[in-house]
Amino acid sequence: MKIAMPVNDKNLESDVCQSFGRAPYFLIYNTDTKDSCYIDNGAVASQGGAGIKASQMIADQGVKALLAPRCGENAEEVLKKSDIMIYKTIAGTAQQNINAFIAGQLVLLIDFHPGFHAHGK
Amino acid sequence: MENRNTKIAVLSGKGGTGKTLVSVNLASVALRSVYIDCDVEEPNGHLFFKPEVNFKRDIYVKMPFINESLCTGCRKCVDFCRFNALAFTKNKPLVFKQVCHSCGGCVLLCPKKAITEKEKMIGKVQKGISGNVTVITGILNTGEASGIPIIKRLLDKDMSDERSPVFIDCPPGSACIVMESIKNADYCILVAEPTIFGVHNLNMVYDLVRLFNKPYGVVLNKCLDGENPAERFCIDKNISILGRIPFDNELGTMNSDAKIAVRENKRYRELFESILEKVMKEVQHETTADPKR
Amino acid sequence: MKQLLILSGKGGTGKTTIASAFIRLSDAKVYADCDVDAPNLHLVMTQNMEPKHTDYYGMPKAHIDADKCVGCGLCKDNCRFDAISDEQGYLIDLFACEGCGVCEAVCPAGAVTMIPAVAGALTLYADNNRVFSTAQLKMGNGTSGMLVTEVKEHMKATAAHDAKLAVIDGSPGIGCPVIASLCGVDMVLIVAEPSISGISDMERIIKTSETFKTKIGLCINKYDTNLKNTQTIEDYCLTKGLSFTGRIPFDPEAVKAINNGQTIVDIDCPSGSAVREVFSSTMDLLFHESEDSKA
Numbered sequence: 137m138k139i140a141m142p143v144n145d146k147n148l149e150s151d152v153c154q155s156f157g158r159a160p161y162f163l164i165y166n167t168d169t170k171d172s173c174y175i176d177n178g179a180v181a182s183q184g185g186a187g188i189k190a191s192q193m194i195a196d197q198g199v200k201a202l203l204a205p206r207c208g209e210n211a212e213e214v215l216k217k218s219d220i221m222i223y224k225t226i227a228g229t230a231q232q233n234i235n236a237f238i239a240g241q242l243v244l245l246i247d248f249h250p251g252f253h254a255h256g257k
Numbered sequence: 258m259e260n261r262n263t264k265i266a267v268l269s270g271k272g273g274t275g276k277t278l279v280s281v282n283l284a285s286v287a288l289r290s291v292y293i294d295c296d297v298e299e300p301n302g303h304l305f306f307k308p309e310v311n312f313k314r315d316i317y318v319k320m321p322f323i324n325e326s327l328c329t330g331c332r333k334c335v336d337f338c339r340f341n342a343l344a345f346t347k348n349k350p351l352v353f354k355q356v357c358h359s360c361g362g363c364v365l366l367c368p369k370k371a372i373t374e375k376e377k378m379i380g381k382v383q384k385g386i387s388g389n390v391t392v393i394t395g396i397l398n399t400g401e402a403s404g405i406p407i408i409k410r411l412l413d414k415d416m417s418d419e420r421s422p423v424f425i426d427c428p429p430g431s432a433c434i435v436m437e438s439i440k441n442a443d444y445c446i447l448v449a450e451p452t453i454f455g456v457h458n459l460n461m462v463y464d465l466v467r468l469f470n471k472p473y474g475v476v477l478n479k480c481l482d483g484e485n486p487a488e489r490f491c492i493d494k495n496i497s498i499l500g501r502i503p504f505d506n507e508l509g510t511m512n513s514d515a516k517i518a519v520r521e522n523k524r525y526r527e528l529f530e531s532i533l534e535k536v537m538k539e540v541q542h543e544t545t546a547d548p549k550r
Numbered sequence: 551m552k553q554l555l556i557l558s559g560k561g562g563t564g565k566t567t568i569a570s571a572f573i574r575l576s577d578a579k580v581y582a583d584c585d586v587d588a589p590n591l592h593l594v595m596t597q598n599m600e601p602k603h604t605d606y607y608g609m610p611k612a613h614i615d616a617d618k619c620v621g622c623g624l625c626k627d628n629c630r631f632d633a634i635s636d637e638q639g640y641l642i643d644l645f646a647c648e649g650c651g652v653c654e655a656v657c658p659a660g661a662v663t664m665i666p667a668v669a670g671a672l673t674l675y676a677d678n679n680r681v682f683s684t685a686q687l688k689m690g691n692g693t694s695g696m697l698v699t700e701v702k703e704h705m706k707a708t709a710a711h712d713a714k715l716a717v718i719d720g721s722p723g724i725g726c727p728v729i730a731s732l733c734g735v736d737m738v739l740i741v742a743e744p745s746i747s748g749i750s751d752m753e754r755i756i757k758t759s760e761t762f763k764t765k766i767g768l769c770i771n772k773y774d775t776n777l778k779n780t781q782t783i784e785d786y787c788l789t790k791g792l793s794f795t796g797r798i799p800f801d802p803e804a805v806k807a808i809n810n811g812q813t814i815v816d817i818d819c820p821s822g823s824a825v826r827e828v829f830s831s832t833m834d835l836l837f838h839e840s841e842d843s844k845a
Contacts, residue, residue, distance in 0.1 A: 154706075155703070158703070179341065181607070182341055183339070183340065183608065183609050183649075183696050184340050184341060184356040184695070184696060185340055185341025185342055185353060185356040186341065188341045188342070188344050188353055188356070189341040189344075191344065192335065192344045192345070192346070195344075195346045210353050210355070210356070213351065213353075214344045214346055214351060217346050217347060217349065217351060218346040218347055219347065249733055249734055270588055271561065271562065271588055271590075272560065272561010272562045272588075272722040273560065273561040273562010273563060273722075273743075274561075274562060277747065298723040298724045298725050298754075299559055299560055299561075299722070299723060299724065299747075299750070299751040299754060301560075301746075301747035301750060301751070304746050304747055304750055337651065337655065339609065339610075339649060339650060339651055340650070358648055358650060359630060360630050360631075360648065360650030360651075360652050361628065361630055361652060362650055362651060362652040362655060365628065365652065365655065365656065366655060397724070397725070399724055399754055399757045399758045400729075400758065400761065401725070402695065402725055402726040402729065403692070403725060403726060404725065428723070429561040429587075429588065429722050429723070430587035430588050430721075430722075431587065431588070431689045431690065432587045432687060432689070432690065432691060432692065432694055433645065433690055433691060433692040434725075436645055436689075436690045450562075451805075451809075452805055452808060452809055453593050453808065453809050453811070454566065454590040454593060454808065457588075457590060457593060458588045458590070461588060461689060464689060465689050465690065468689070468690075481802070481805075484809075486809065506775075509775055510775065510776055512745060513743075513744060513745030513746065513747075513748070513775055513776040513779060514745070514746060514776065514778075514779070515745070515746035515747065
């Protein structure tokens with residue numbers, strides 16, 4: 137299956153990016169074929185709704201799981217409606233997180249922050 | 258211009274310098290006037306006037322609503338929206354009202370006419386009377402990002418009456434909500450306090466009113482003995498000083514109890530009457546100098 | 551790193567005065583000014599570090615090419631922001647334009663393009679020791695929420711990994727920039743002023759803050775200017791279960807200190823003594839109280 141992760145650089149030794157919506161790149165990794173590719177995050181320069189746009193891009197890639205340190209409510213809605221599971225990353229590189237995911241060590245992300253331009257719940 | 262009443266905006270850049278003190282009291286010493294509270298995020302004027310409200314209206318903005326049965330998933334709307342308020346996943350469109358700016362673009366562009374607009378309430382305006390003053394207040398609901406649609410309604414010619422002058426109590430800062438508030442003003446009163454923060458922000462609104470070609474003057478508030486950086490600024494820039502309100506414990510206490518000083522005490526009445534006289538003279542001078550106004 | 555945000559609702563209650571005192575007392579290595587419309591913290595926290603400036607691009611602005619324009623008026627008819635005038639040919643009001651792109655989409659002659667526009671500037675002061683992130687929104691602009699987010703992102707990205715506390719000076723009001731500053735902070739300290747206006751504004755900022763999952767503390771500045779209202783605020787805190795972190799008297803020495811570019815704890819004065827207690831209570835709440843004790 138395909139999984140996605142926000143990263144700072146285009147390689148597996150890159151640190152996971154601490155922001156989802158404004159990460160410079162997304163790693164799209166196929167756990168079956170072990171192929172990886174990187175897409176530029178078109179949402180990085182967005183005024184608002186960056187998480188929404190980033191989620192749309194991820195969903196369009198046919199991804200089944202997103203690994204991220206945090207995620208906003210609007211992005212969560214797009215991801216949930218796209219049947220994408222969201223897991224919380226651990227400190228470390230992209231490769232370390234991929235390994236942890238495959239080993240079933242990552243927990244689901246349950247705390248979603250309100251959108252930066254939205255109004256909380 | 259529609260109404261020929263004189264519109265005087267009161268602004269300051271920095272919060273807490275005395276915009277409401279000045280606008281409320283000037284409106285109160287005028288014979289018959291209008292007071293409009295454009296600080297819709299934190300409206301305070303009505304606390305002083307306690308007006309008898311005779312008119313209320315909710316303010317709405319338009320939000321897109323997508324008819325899923327007509328949607329073909331072409332994603333023209335998603336691709337167009339610069340605010341990222343739309344998404345499309347698993348054959349269903351999604352609308353994010355919180356980031357929508359109501360530009361109407363998606364409605365126009367949908368080839369299947371699947372998008373219509375529904376109204377979302379963001380606040381209200383109300384009008385009332387307090388003696389000689391018509392009080393018009395705008396209130397933004399908590400959680401809403403922008404009060405501009407409310408300010409537009411407050412300044413609509415239909416809201417006001419024939420009373421003049423009209424005092425517009427502006428929000429702090431110099432961002433788009435302030436610009437919206439002073440857009441049609443005939444004159445701007447800048448309220449300054451004697452602190453470096455006050456002068457720093459006075460400088461910002463000074464730039465703003467000149468950019469908009471508005472005639473302006475300064476009221477110095479909370480004046481103490483000694484060096485007054487705001488006064489220094491006015492002298493250096495050759496800005497007309499309309500009046501000086503001394504720092505005064507009694508005035509401060511009255512203000513903190515939401516009492517209108519000029520209605521309580523003759524001393525303050527005289528102080529604000531002289532400021533009003535100076536303001537009206539300046540306005541007169543400006544309007545005769547520029548017949549277009 | 552715990553983030554403390556200082557808000558007030560009403561302007562002029564003393565956010566920057568208190569924020570600067572807190573930064574001095576905690577010797578905080580990380581701080582930011584999120585009042586991007588009227589930033590003041592840099593006037594007190596003078597820096598000997600070289601600042602790094604970055605342009606901030608807001609929404610693009612529309613531009614009409616007069617040579618291509620056929621004068622149909624479709625752009626003006628469809629602009630929801632009254633940003634297009636037809637008095638001397640079709641012209642864009644750059645202040646009113648929100649960059650939505652509708653005019654570009656409806657123009658039959660391809661005369662409208664959307665052009666990137668600088669809406670402000672971010673400034674970062676950073677050395678091995680300290681980080682101070684601030685910004686100035688260009689006059690007349692919107693999108694202040696986005697700029698606030700960037701101020702915080704710059705602060706977080708540059709802060710040392712072992713930094714314990716970030717002090718963030720907020721803006722007045724309850725709108726977009728305040729909402730953006732509230733995201734992700736660990737605690738909000740509300741600086742209240744004992745006036746009827748101040749109380750009304752305080753209630754609205756509390757309501758806004760409550761929708762975010764953060765601890766809320768409250769202190770009263772210039773409390774002795776109206777003891778009756780001070781009591782009202784303290785009773786309100788009790789009723790709402792908000793943590794009251796102290797009161798500071800009105801102090802003319804405070805104005806003098808600030809005008810000299812000093813914080814109120816850099817000199818010996820009544821407000822300086824009082825703010826130390828408020829600081830102590832606030833730090834207790836931020837670092838030691840459990841999640842359960844927040845409102």
